[in-house]
Amino acid sequence: MLWLKERGIASVAESVLNSEELDKTVAHLLVAxxxxxYAQGYAECSHHxxxxxxxxxxxxKSATHGVNTEVALxxxxxxxxxxxxxxxxxxxxxxxxxxxxAQLKEIFPDRQEDEDEDLA
Incomplete structure (x- = not known):
């Protein structure tokens, strides 16, 4: 259980946070x-x-004319x-x-142990 506390949680978090799927989805969400x-700000400014x-x-003639950015967001x-x-x-x-x-160790091998084995 100590492995899970010391290495496993960090490995799990790292794998989730560095996943390509998450990166792409967050980038898409930020752009939307x-x-x-921008569109809402332009519309509000025009209204003022x-x-x-x-x-x-x-x-x-504005880039936001007729574009429904709310649906994309x-x-x-x-x-x-x-x-x-x-x-x-x-x-x-x-x-x-x-x-x-043991299952988690298979998914997230201990890098330190791997490095030690490679050096031996």
Missing amino acids: ARNDG VVNALKVDWDTS AAAKMQFNNLQLPVMDLIDVALHSEDHV
């Missing part, structure tokens, strides 16, 4: 949030200009919330086995 924030100057502001959030990481499936199976420490 940035685009939505129209009200302040009492003129019609033509937004038809909602889809990115849903993708993030439903993200499946293959390493989590392996961990789940290992934790349900009788010798979960």
Whole structure:
């Protein structure tokens, strides 16, 4: 159990945080949030200009005209919330086995032990 406390938790966390699937999904979510924030900010600014100057502001040529960024952001959030990481499936199976420490060691070998064996 000591292995799980000392090495295992760090290995599990590292594997989850460094997973390619998580990286891609978070990057997609950040882009969608940035685009939505830009579009909403532009729309709000245009609204203030129209009200302040009492003129019609033509937004038809703006990059945000007719683009529904809210839907893209909602889809990115849903993708993030439903993200499946293959390493989590392996961990789940290992934790349900009788010798979960041995199973976790197979998934996340102790790098220090591996380095020591390579040096010998």
